[in-house]
Amino acid sequence: METIKSDYLDEKLTQVRDMDFLRYRSGDLPTWCPGCGYFGIMDAFYKSCRELELKSENICTVSGIGCSGRTPIFINSYGFHTLHGRSIPVASGLKLAREDLSVFAVAGDGDALGIGGGHLPHVARKNIDITFILFDNSIYGLTKGQSSSTTPYEMKTNSHPVGNPDGPLNPIRLALSYGASFVARGFAGDPGGMKDIIKQGTLHNGFSFIQILTPCVTFDKTNRTWKNLKENVYNLGLDPEENNMENAMRAAENEPFGVGIFFQDKNRLSYHDTLRHLNR
Amino acid sequence: MKDIDLVIEICGSAGEGTISAGEILSRFMSGQGFEIMSFDSYPAEIRGFGKCVAHTRLSSNCIYSPGKLVDVLISLNDGHSISQLSTLKKGGILVYDSAPLKPHGEDKSVLGWAEPGTVTYGVPLTMLANRAAGNSRGRNMVALGAVVALFHMDGQSFTQSIQARYAKKKQVIIDANVNSFLEGFNWTKKHIEKTDSISFDGVIMPAGREKLIINGNQLVVRAALDANLKFYAGYPITPATKIMEILSKELPKNGGTLLQTEDEIAAIGAVIGAGFGGVRAMTATSGPGFALMTEFTGLSVMAEVPAVIINSQRGGPSTGIPTKTEQSDFNAAVLGGTGDCPRIVLAPIDTFSCYQATVLGLYLAEKYQTLVVILLDFFLSNSIRNIDIPVKPSQVFLDSNIAPTKAELENYQRYKVTPNGISPRAIPGTPGGIFFSTGLEHDEFGKPDYSDKGHLKMTQKRFDKHSFVLEEAPAPQISDFTGDMADIGVISWGSSAGAAQEAVMLARKDGIDAVSFSSMILSPFPEKALVAFADKCKKILVPELNYSGQFANFAVHIIKRPVERLNYITGRPMASEDILEKMRQM
Numbered sequence: 001m002e003t004i005k006s007d008y009l010d011e012k013l014t015q016v017r018d019m020d021f022l023r024y025r026s027g028d029l030p031t032w033c034p035g036c037g038y039f040g041i042m043d044a045f046y047k048s049c050r051e052l053e054l055k056s057e058n059i060c061t062v063s064g065i066g067c068s069g070r071t072p073i074f075i076n077s078y079g080f081h082t083l084h085g086r087s088i089p090v091a092s093g094l095k096l097a098r099e100d101l102s103v104f105a106v107a108g109d110g111d112a113l114g115i116g117g118g119h120l121p122h123v124a125r126k127n128i129d130i131t132f133i134l135f136d137n138s139i140y141g142l143t144k145g146q147s148s149s150t151t152p153y154e155m156k157t158n159s160h161p162v163g164n165p166d167g168p169l170n171p172i173r174l175a176l177s178y179g180a181s182f183v184a185r186g187f188a189g190d191p192g193g194m195k196d197i198i199k200q201g202t203l204h205n206g207f208s209f210i211q212i213l214t215p216c217v218t219f220d221k222t223n224r225t226w227k228n229l230k231e232n233v234y235n236l237g238l239d240p241e242e243n244n245m246e247n248a249m250r251a252a253e254n255e256p257f258g259v260g261i262f263f264q265d266k267n268r269l270s271y272h273d274t275l276r277h278l279n280r
Numbered sequence: 281m282k283d284i285d286l287v288i289e290i291c292g293s294a295g296e297g298t299i300s301a302g303e304i305l306s307r308f309m310s311g312q313g314f315e316i317m318s319f320d321s322y323p324a325e326i327r328g329f330g331k332c333v334a335h336t337r338l339s340s341n342c343i344y345s346p347g348k349l350v351d352v353l354i355s356l357n358d359g360h361s362i363s364q365l366s367t368l369k370k371g372g373i374l375v376y377d378s379a380p381l382k383p384h385g386e387d388k389s390v391l392g393w394a395e396p397g398t399v400t401y402g403v404p405l406t407m408l409a410n411r412a413a414g415n416s417r418g419r420n421m422v423a424l425g426a427v428v429a430l431f432h433m434d435g436q437s438f439t440q441s442i443q444a445r446y447a448k449k450k451q452v453i454i455d456a457n458v459n460s461f462l463e464g465f466n467w468t469k470k471h472i473e474k475t476d477s478i479s480f481d482g483v484i485m486p487a488g489r490e491k492l493i494i495n496g497n498q499l500v501v502r503a504a505l506d507a508n509l510k511f512y513a514g515y516p517i518t519p520a521t522k523i524m525e526i527l528s529k530e531l532p533k534n535g536g537t538l539l540q541t542e543d544e545i546a547a548i549g550a551v552i553g554a555g556f557g558g559v560r561a562m563t564a565t566s567g568p569g570f571a572l573m574t575e576f577t578g579l580s581v582m583a584e585v586p587a588v589i590i591n592s593q594r595g596g597p598s599t600g601i602p603t604k605t606e607q608s609d610f611n612a613a614v615l616g617g618t619g620d621c622p623r624i625v626l627a628p629i630d631t632f633s634c635y636q637a638t639v640l641g642l643y644l645a646e647k648y649q650t651l652v653v654i655l656l657d658f659f660l661s662n663s664i665r666n667i668d669i670p671v672k673p674s675q676v677f678l679d680s681n682i683a684p685t686k687a688e689l690e691n692y693q694r695y696k697v698t699p700n701g702i703s704p705r706a707i708p709g710t711p712g713g714i715f716f717s718t719g720l721e722h723d724e725f726g727k728p729d730y731s732d733k734g735h736l737k738m739t740q741k742r743f744d745k746h747s748f749v750l751e752e753a754p755a756p757q758i759s760d761f762t763g764d765m766a767d768i769g770v771i772s773w774g775s776s777a778g779a780a781q782e783a784v785m786l787a788r789k790d791g792i793d794a795v796s797f798s799s800m801i802l803s804p805f806p807e808k809a810l811v812a813f814a815d816k817c818k819k820i821l822v823p824e825l826n827y828s829g830q831f832a833n834f835a836v837h838i839i840k841r842p843v844e845r846l847n848y849i850t851g852r853p854m855a856s857e858d859i860l861e862k863m864r865q866m
Contacts, residue, residue, distance in 0.1 A: 026716075028727065057711045062553070073716050073727065078708040080556055081718035082549070083579055089546035093553025094708075096537045097511045097561065101708055122542040279532050 021050035026076045037188030037214030044194035060101050062091040066108040066142050068135040085116025088123050091130045099272055103130045110140050113149035113169050124178035127206040129270040137216040138224050145219035155223055172252040175209040181265040187233045188214035206270045236260035284483055285339040287347040291364045292356030294330045297420035302334020308441040309338040310493050310666035313485025317343045319663035331360040344782035348855030354423050361390040371397050373476050378402025399476045408463040418460025425464025432481045435465050492669050496634040496660035497522040503638035508678045510536040511561035513550035518602040519661040520592040523564040544569035548576040555586040558707030560642050562588035567596045574617050577651050581621050583717045586645035593657040604851025605658035607774050608826035613653045614803045620739055622746045625803035627655040629777035631665040639673045647680035648745050659853040660775045693724040701745030746804045756799035756809050767793040768863050769817030773831050776824050776854035783859035792863055807838045814839040819866055823859050
C-alpha cells in the first residue's frame with residue numbers, strides 16, 4: 001500500500017486550516033482540564049471570527065488571571081495576559097488608542113466580579129467598544145475550588161467547607177444596571193448559540209457584556225455541572241430589537257438559565273463616537 | 281550695573297487676590313528682563329479664609345532656589361501675616377494696611393509683631409481701594425501700587441501688566457484694578473518717606489529673548505504634546521490634576537484621546553493597553569495614586585510594554601499632606617514593587633528640565649519597552665519660572681519603537697534576546713507579527729516558561745537593557761573642582777538640586793571648598809560618576825526633603841562610606857541658606 005507522505009498531509013491540513021475557523025486557533029494546546037466548558041467557548045469564538053472574517057492581526061484579546069487568563073494563548077491574535085481583574089482597563093486603553101482593532105476582553109467570575117468588579121460599571125457607562133466575555137463557572141478554578149462572587153449561597157467550597165455564607169451576584173442584572181448597551185448570556189454547551197451571541201456582541205458598536213454559563217468539571221461537582229446546565233438551560237426568546245429594559249430586568253431576575261440577548265441599545269453612541277460628537 | 285536679587289511675599293486670606301497680585305508682579309518682572317521663580321501656598325480646603333502666600337524671587341542673575349528669607353512682606357491680612365514675619369529678613373520691609381476696616385489692637389496687628397529694625401510702611405489699603413473703586417476688592421492692587429512707587433519701578437509698564445492680566449474681564453473690572461493700583465502708587469509717592477535702600481532706579485535689563493512663564497505641570501503637558509503623546513489616562517489627585525485638565529483641552533486637538541478613569545489602577549492599566557497598541561501614553565498622579573499603580577508597574581516591565589507615570593510627590597505617607605512639597609517617594613519609585621524589576625526613573629532638577637525629562641521619558645519608554653517614572657514634586661509642579669522657550673524634540677525622539685524586520689517576522693520571537701536587550705516589537709495590526717504577551721515569566725516567543733534557566737535568561741535580558749539607558753540620559757551636573765580634592769561634595773536630586781548648587785556657589789564665595797553633583801536620572805543611576813565624584817571629596821552632604829534620607833541611603837550603598845544628611849519635611853522647598861549653614865558646621 002502506498003504510504004501517504006507527511007508533506008502531503010501537512011499541505012492538506014494547512015489548506016483546511018486556512019479555509020476554516022481553525023485559522024483563529026494558535027498552535028498551542030489548551031491547558032484546561034479535560035471536559036472543561038472553556039473549550040466550547042473557544043470554538044464559538046473562532047467561529048464567530050470566521051463568520052465576521054476578521055483578520056487575525058487586527059484582533060486583540062486581553063485577559064486577566066485565572067483559568068480564563070490563558071485564553072489569548074490559544075487564539076491566533078495579538079494576545080495580552082495582564083493582571084488579576086484588570087483585563088477591562090487594559091482593553092479599554094488599547095481600544096481607545098487603536099480604534100481600528102477588534103478588542104476582546106475575557107475574565108472569569110472571580111476576575112471580573114471580585115477583584116476587578118470596580119471596572120465593570122465604568123466601562124459600561126462609558127460604552128467603550130470592546131466585547132467582554134465572562135467565563136462564569138461560579139468557582140475559583142486555578143486556585144482550586146474557593147468560593148467566588150457567583151458561588152451559590154450555602155454551597156460547600158474549599159474556602160467555605162460548611163457552606164458559602166455570601167450570596168451570589170447576578171452578573172446580568174449588574175450589567176443592565178450599569179448601563180451596558182449589549183447584554184447577553186450564552187451556554188458553554190451550546191457553541192452555535194454562543195457563536196451568534198459573540199458575533200452580535202462584536203458587531204455591536206459599544207460595550208458588549210456576554211456571560212457564559214460554564215461548568216468547572218474539577219472543583220464543582222454539585223452545582224453548575226454539565227448535567228444541571230444541560231437540563232436547565234433554554235432559549236430566552238427575547239427580541240433585542242424591542243430594546244426593552246423592563247423585560248430584560250425581569251428575565252435577569254427570574255431566568256437564571258435563560259440564554260440569548262437580554263438587551264441591546266443600538267442607538268447609544270460608543271465612547272469614540274461620543275468624543276467625536278462632543279468635539280465636533 | 282547694580283544687581284537686583286529680591287524675595288517678595290504677599291500674604292493674605294483666600295479670596296483677597298493674594299495669588300493674582302503675585303502673578304501680576306511675577307509677569308511684570310519677567311517682562312522687565314528679570315529671572316523669576318515664584319510659588320504660592322494655600323490651604324487644601326476649597327473655601328474658607330485660609331492663609332495664602334504668593335512668594336516671588338526676582339533676580340538680575342540666574343535663580344537656583346526660591347529663597348528662604350524674605351526682603352519685602354506685603355500684608356493684606358494682619359492675622360495671617362504675623363506668622364509670616366518669621367521669614368522676613370532682619371531689616372526687611374513690611375508693607376501693611378494702616379487703616380483696616382476693623383482696627384485691631386497692637387497684639388493683633390502685624391505692625392505690633394514686627395521685629396525692631398524692620399522697615400515698615402503703612403498704607404491705608406482699604407480706604408484707598410474704596411476711594412478708587414467703591415469697594416475694597418482692589419486692596420491687592422493698592423498694595424502693588426505702593427510697592428512699585430516705593431522701589432521706583434516702572435509704573436507705566438506695571439499698569440499694562442494689570443491690564444493684560446484682566447484682559448478677558450469686563451472694562452469695569454479692568455478700570456477698578458488699574459485705578460486701585462494708581463491710587464496706591466500716587467498716595468505712596470506723596471505720603472511715604474522712603475527709608476530703605478531698594479531701588480530699581482538705573483537698573484536696565486538687556487532686552488532678553490522671549491520667555492515662557494510656566495510651571496512644571498504645564499511644561500510636562502507641553503513636552504508630552506511635543507513628544508507625540510497620543511493617549512492619557514488619569515484620576516484627579518493633587519498636585520498632578522492640572523496635567524490632566526490641560527491635556528483634556530490640548531490632547532484632542534493633537535489627535536489624541538484622554539480617559540478619566542475610575543481609579544489609578546485603571547489609569548495605568550489603560551496606559552499599558554494603549555502602549556501595547558503602539559501609541560505613546562502616560563498618566564500622572566501623586567503618592568496615594570502611585571501606590572495603586574504599583575500593581576501594574578511590574579507588568580509594564582515584565583511584558584515589556586512602554587508606560588510613563590508622572591508622580592508629583594506630596595507629603596506622605598498615606599494621604600499625607602496633599603498641598604505641601606516633599607521628596608519622599610524616592611524609595612517607592614526606584615525600589616518599590618515586587619520582584620526583580622528594573623525601571624527607569626527620572627527626576628527633573630528644575631522647571632526647565634521637566635520638559636527634558638518628559639520628552640526623554642516618552643522616548644525611553646517606547647525604545648526600551650519599559651516603565652518610566654518621572655518624579656516631580658508639589659514645588660516643581662506649581663512653582664513658576666520664566667524660561668527660554670524649549671526647542672522641540674527632533675524626529676529621533678518622536679518615534680523610537682524598534683520594529684521587527686521582515687526576516688525577523690519569520691517565526692517571530694517577540695522577546696528575542698539581543699545584544700542590547702531590546703527585542704524588536706511588532707505593533708498589533710502588523711501581519712505576521714502576532715505574539716502573546718504575559719505577566720508570567722516567558723520564553724522568547726512570549727509563552728509561559730517557568731524553567732530556572734529561562735527565568736534567569738529573561739531577567740538578565742530585562743536588566744541588560746538598562747545598562748544602555750544611561751548612555752542616552754543627560755550626564756550628571758558636576759561643578760568644577762578647584763583642586764584635586766574638595767572639602768565638601770554635595771549630592772542632590774530633584775527639586776533640591778537647585779538649592780544645593782546655589783549653596784555650593786555661595787560656599788565658595790565664603791571660602792568653603794565645595795562641589796556639587798546632581799543627576800536627573802535616578803534609575804539606572806550613574807554609579808561610576810558618583811563614585812568618581814565622591815572619591816575626590818573629603819566629606820559628602822546629601823540634602824533632601826524627606827525624613828529618613830532615602831536618597832542618602834541609596835548613595836551610601838554606591839559610594840560605600842557614610843554621608844552627612846540634611847533632611848527637612850517642613851513642606852517648604854529646599855533652601856540654599858540651610859545647606860550653606862550645614863556646610864559651615866561640617
